[in-house]
Amino acid sequence: MSTDSQTHTSSAQVQERSAALVPAIAALFLGVFVIFGAGFAGSETLHNAAHDSRHAFAFPCH
Numbered sequence: 122m123s124t125d126s127q128t129h130t131s132s133a134q135v136q137e138r139s140a141a142l143v144p145a146i147a148a149l150f151l152g153v154f155v156i157f158g159a160g161f162a163g164s165e166t167l168h169n170a171a172h173d174s175r176h177a178f179a180f181p182c183h
Contacts, residue, residue, distance in 0.1 A: 156180055 156175060
């Protein structure tokens with residue numbers, strides 16, 4: 122295997138990881154907001170909407 126083909130393969134792997142990283146980070150932020158943002162929300166509607174999900178993850182809310 123030549124150096125050029127190794128560089129091309131390495132570059133392709135970095136691009137694939139970068140493409141997968143953006144949705145993973147977005148999902149992480151969304152999950153953190155749902156668990157903690159709704160958990161400490163003052164709105165009863167928002168609190169009740171996420172109530173069962175928080176308890177499923179053992180997040181205390183009362």
